[in-house]
Amino acid sequence: MTTQEIAGLIDQTYSPQTWAGLAPLLTLAGGILLLLFVELFERLHPLRAPLFLASLIGTFLAHKYAGAVGPILGGSYIVDGATVAWGQLFLASTMLAWFFARQYYRTSLAFLGEHDILLLTAPLGMTVMAGAGDLVTFFVGLELLSIPLYCLAAFRRRRNDSVEAGLKYFILGAFGVALLLYGAALTYVGTGHLDLAGIAAGLEGPGRPLAFAGLALIAGSLFFKLSIFPFHLWVPDVYQGSPTPITVLMATGTKAAALAFLMRFAAVLPGSSANLIALLAVLTMAAGNLGALVQKDLKRMLAYSGIAHAGTVLLAVAGTVAAPALAGDAIQAVLFYMAAYIFTAGGAFGILAWLEADGDLFTRIDSLRGLARRRPWLAATLSLFLLSLGGIPATGGFLGKWLVFSVSTRADLITMTILGVLLSVVALGYYLRVIVAMYMEPEPAELAPPMTERAWATFGTSLCAWMVLILGVLPGWFLGRVF
């Protein structure tokens, strides 16, 4: 390589386009550094909240105005429309987690600064995952997301279940990452490439069997994060043990990030694997829905329902693997589904965080009895979220389901789609049970959830409710904005 060529490469790497593509990541990183600085001086602590919000808003604007600049840094980071949309959704998920975390922790106030810093690192990792064009970038993003989450899951460090959740998440997460790295190594040996485009081309070569083994391992690690059968068993314990605001982030943001990369990764997968993926999707729905049916605790029930939702959205992935021509529709479906899910599940977990108030007693379905009488608006909002999770029209959950099923139907996965449709009837069975408890059963004599007022949580919940309704009634607003 001559000097001139190297200079050209440097110019290309540090072009304005690159800076524009990196702008959201840099804004977030800058915000994290500033928060760390603020943490040093107690007098600056009042700045924590404004700084956190400013970082989120700044990043949002950076996404919006920098826009989709295409592949940068030699193709290892791809800033297309999907990356931009995902990045903004991750910010929404983080913001919700932050809203619900206000006034949530009673005992560990001293560490709220660390909490916010770790929380702000998560969307950075997620965005890198969503834009990753090669396996190494994806690995960096995954670790950047996972390590803060391990800490955050164990954040209520005096409670055994929280520490258990953190440890469980860490050990299984490490296992998932090991799968990824081993898979990446095998793929590299098989194809000689780590970037997705190169892998796709290299699959025709002699290293095909090795590469396929590698791809299967990578898919396994993605399925682990996405909680797809048979990698879903960790979910209920971790979701239940973690502080509920962190559960919001794990249930919505992390899942969306894994899905974002899975959509890119699907382009590499051979069409013949579509049936296997669709089968896994249906099995996941069955495992999640049947598991949720027998739960007595709402938080655990929502964890299982999250598994079922991951299965549903995996049908769209199977659709795009089966029929690559549908890729554009599939990404639209998945984005809409996850947007609706972030606000729906985020809102539902947020209400739980509100009721929970340092004790698990009040997340039992029994203790919600008669909530409609005591707190009508809270009960109505929770019902709205539950109906949206069940996919009833006028809520965002309905159109998400419609789009996903439409992709899998058009990809000729009719049998699996019908099985999935019937399983979602089971889902309504347990969502309605909660509504029955809130509206149709008499109040328990004791154990009423505390009536704490929380301004941020109120704001977060109403934001979710409005978004669920807007996505349900005026979906064009979102669809037009993204594409």
Added chain:
Amino acid sequence: MLLSLLTFLPLVGALLVAVLPTRGNAALRAVTLGVTLVVAALGVWVFLGFEGASAEAQYVESHAWFTLGNIQVTYRLGVDGLSILLVALTAVLMPFVAAASSGHIHTRQREFLVWLLVMETGMMGVFLALDVMLFYFFWEVSLVPLYFILGIWGAEKRIYATLKFFLYTLSGSLLMLVAIIAAVYGSGHSDIAGITDWAASQPLARTGWLFAGFAIAFAIKVPLIPFHTWLADAHTQAPTAGSVILAGVLLKMGTYGLLRFGIAMFPAAAISAAPLFLALGAVGILYGAFLAMAQTDVKRLIACSSVSHLGFVVMGMFALTAAGLRGGVLQMINHGLSTGLLFLLFGAIYERRHSRDIAQFGGLAACVPIFAFFWTFSMLASVGLPGLNGFVGEWLILLGTFQASPLIAALAVTGVIFGAVYLLKATRGLLFGPVIHEENRSMPDLRLAEIAVVAPLCLACLWIGVAPGGLLNKTTGSVEALVQRLDAARGTLQSAMLDDVERPR
């Protein structure tokens, strides 16, 4: 704009009732009654202005809603001969339901009135939507209010009945959702006219599956045998207002769906499936009648009679003749009126005695003569006494069915007899004989407010019985156009079969 008002005015009313800052319930009831009356007036206005000779959708409103890929989903409302009567029925029935509810809903009235109004929006939307997405939207939204009405204000086994109702209906709807997705993406249209045009050019193998997806959802809603078990539980456990809405309007969403999305959208598939539906309808008539004969619970008996009556409607529609179709459409209205009346009347008695068991009554004719008069009148309307509404509908249906299949028609006629048997038996048990239970003697008769609710509905039954033309004329254009399309589809089917015969493989 008129149809949007008709659909969304109740929703506005619901929001108003939800937030109105008052502790008493009188103001809330007044608002509800006022809103439903305005909607009823609008409904009558639309009905009177509707041009029955035309087959076109009228009062059409069309706006772009959102796009899916290159498919434009529209907010498209309109009314034609297939829906005009149901729209008018819904609009007119609701004020009576709202007025009657004050007598038997004693707790959480505000919530009840909110759900009642939301319900009206859902039902109106179902009948007015001319876009499948919009239709499905309203179709499922209308499940939710009834779920709450049944579950909160129902009788002792309400939660079981509610879940059964919801999950039964939902499993059908979701299969319909798959059919809708296939139809929308297959045709590239989401408005009903676009899909209908596309379906006409498709082979029977494809439209058959689509028809099946739609038909299962509607068959559950109607309900046709063997999907009928949810109805008896739901009716029995529902509060009176719930039963009236369920029998009066909600079940018609099923028969209306079969008509608009089964027969009108996929005529060729409907022709092929007609023998099955004729048989199911006839079985429903007889089986429902036998079930009703065995009941001791009055509400359950009326519910079983609904299965029987709706069997008539389905049979008439799937005769696929002009008389059968018109009879089917008219009989939907008749059933709504007469069964609604029976539920309203028995609701009044249930309020006084809190029993649904026939054995608890007897000799009421002497104790509460006004009730006895109205009950007998409604019962006769339901049986199909000439001069009252039921007769016209059943006669047209039997005429139409006879043209299609004399055997089925002959079977169904026996159903008319059995219908008279169980209703007369129930009436004897309730009204005549000695007064066995002393508390029945002191039972107060119908109040003026209750008479004001049932009397106009009885008059409507009489009016339809004497001069059915006022209603039937509104359906002429649409039914004629539908029969022409059916004939065309029959021709295509026959020539396709001839092709098969001439070109042996």
